[in-house]
Amino acid sequence: MKATSFRAAVGAAAIFAVVHADPAAAQALRIGVRAALDVADPASSYSPNRNITLQIYEPLLLQDATLKPVAGLATAWRMRGPNTWEFTLREGVTFHDGTPLTAEDVAHTIARNQATETPLTYKSDLREVVSVEAEGSRTIIIRTRTPQPQLTFSLATFGIVSARATRDAKPEDFRGKAALGTGPYRWDQWTPGQGVTLTRNPNYWGNQPHWEKVDFRFVPSDSARVASLLAGDLDVIDAVPPGLTTRVEKGGNTHLMSTTAIMMIYLQLEMGREQSPFVTDETGKPLPRNPFRDLRVRQAFSQAINRGAIAERAMEGAAEPAGQFMAPGLDNHDPGLKPVPYDAARSRALLAEAGYPKGFHMTLACSNDRYPGDAKVCQTLGQMLGAVGIQTRVETVPISILFRRRSAAPDGGPDVAAFMAGYGSPNGLATSALSSLAQTMDRDRGRGGNNYTGYSNPDVDRMVSEAEAEPDDARRVELVRQATRQAIGDSAIVPVYFTKAIWGLRRDLTMTPRADAFTFADNIRPAR
Template structure:
């Protein structure tokens, strides 16, 4: 362990290759952790709950995946694989039959029953939440067991992505149906059939897990796991290099070379399905963080004008952000997924940087002198999030806007974004289905929580034409027809600048040399994906 008297500043300088000379650091932690089957992971963003049905976001879902199982598993490439269901088949347009895995037990030794499955889906569909799982449950009409070992799921309408939707709903004990979330956080109700058992959860600090002795699948290679929340990227890297951590996610790009020069560690990269974008408040007639340059409220919301949205998009030099800020560890985005992915359109190209045209569009929209704007973002959730917000603010200032920036921890930011408190804010979405109906449903469909629509639509964009066509596409079982519909919907979304796409992230993980780790498209850092070599 490192000498705790070392100043944080000195440790950071050393981790990034600076000139600081550090004393009193022992490297025995790495060998000791390996010998004991321990894994200490530095997590970039904190989970906010252990209740697997309360709030859908990547940190929460990744943590829940360690403890709870799902009927269908999303693998590292977002392909549906057997989970608690070993196989499935389409009976007709609205009925699917699933074969249940036999002899599955919860971590407390109790057997998994159909009642546990039914209760879990009902709870996920009805629990009060600002970021619910109803997107994945809203179309389920009934779940029955026609015979032992079989599950019949009937949907209200055809559901071509039902197996993928089932991979989102984690199964709990039926006895905890009405248990409040704090009982999951303290461990009382955090009983699952997953590969790990909860030992301790300290909100915003750490999660301790141990291998589940009753797990039906392959035992984790590393039985003793600690997920440490280290939101500062430099501090995560410093702790890895000091021997306090074995693996860290979201390695700061300026520290990659330092890791590569150290024979004790290696860099692991992977392709991500996460798109980074800006949400725009196109809902309110007057938006709270845009005023005249004199600070007085404007008589209308500029973001409701397509020309203003186009101007803001054109003002951003995405290539510069990818090359300089992201150091090449990203791909410029033009839509929800890279071109060629299911549901994307070849007609949509990245928006070119064009400050002159952006200024002209602002003038045409009635803002020749610009306006005053505050951009919001997290500072510990998206790779380089605060730097991205600062860079975009500078770019906006070059087209005549007076721009301020406000960033905050994800634990605070997420609730504010869900409550629609911002005018323009940095956001991201992991497109875990590998096609575009998922982000369209969550990010740009008119918000309707009861129907599972627009659950992450923080700008409250609304387009009735889009909603109607999306509803048809989502119940079209023919893959080719559905993809053509989704491609046309992508053109509607991005030609209307419903959101401003920025880039697709590339994962950069650092680990001790003897650790092999498999990255995932959804960016979940899972302990069961690590093993020693």
């Protein structure tokens, strides 16, 4: 993936926690982030939480800037057989309390993640793991139910915790006695809604972390976050919104860095119900049949969206039109699969062909505090849909409320006809995105975890499962491509755009932009 300043190229990718400057120059770093940490437990896969916790708890393997696995707590790995992986632990690694990292800690962490029942976890990534065993002091054997040739990608997503400290840990313990990782920074203090303070781990296994103290401040207001950077009250901020990039670029002591991120903004259309109470005629009466069960209607919906205009105008160039699950430069992006073209006339024709010449009325729900420009984009989408006859009431709410609304209706489905959300595969794999968003929802099997539409296609289910277990790279690529084209052709989701992750920094600081948009303190350095 090409990492760029907002208008110019920057240097090649660096790996988190590998390159370090002279510790004598260490100082406090103040980072302003848009989304707040809401759970300190590293078993939560919600991205804002991972942004903080992955600096305390390291995965078995780290991820480079394009989310490919690289050496971390494990220095070597190989497949012994179709269902068996071998990992060699790094020597001399200790937790923040000085106790050594062992195979037991790795086994405990995997089992703990598999057992977690709360939403937004890593359970689906570990669904095929059946055992984790120690073989000597530094060798770990992981056995899987089916072949998992890409297991290393999943093992790079979650931090390893101390078995001794977390065996019976409660959520609040991760603000204290259970907050023991192996990472470059240690847990210090969390003030919910305000910020988190981390301190340097002086016994880190790698080179000494550059910063002695890191303050993450939660600043949900875009204008306030930018103003604090320009005033010198913050050193780095994330999620610079499109409308404020010029202010940062022209600031006397600030500059921008960015990259196209893995986060895809998409729409889900509720198609599971035979009749939807959330799709009505002009009088507010539910239609006899849910229009979104008709592929022509879903196609009409997609063709009503001018993705180029959203990317260039609503997002002011801070987005790239999307037509699939993975952004350019990431795993299994298909260059031949282009975004659905905007065609209002064709959209109206498809609606008429499906029996809705006058369109219908519906509600579209979006977040207003999670993604840069999310509320503005939602209003723009409502206008575009209205122009073809799909009269859309737009509701923008905090992301926590939107998450609840996805399954808030009495039948367990969403309480709206459509909603806008974002998805970025934590392990960087297209198969994970397909499994989460397009496979038939099956909580027990860890399938379709974010498929709230009711979409189900046995062919897609099969191809995704086969791709996950396929050891031959070429064959796996073909299966992923087929599954992607089928799911997109079915309008299982409606991709809108890939976000550009944009940071504002003090002029004398630089960083390596990451595809996951995480702001890792030790990825930020004085500019040379």
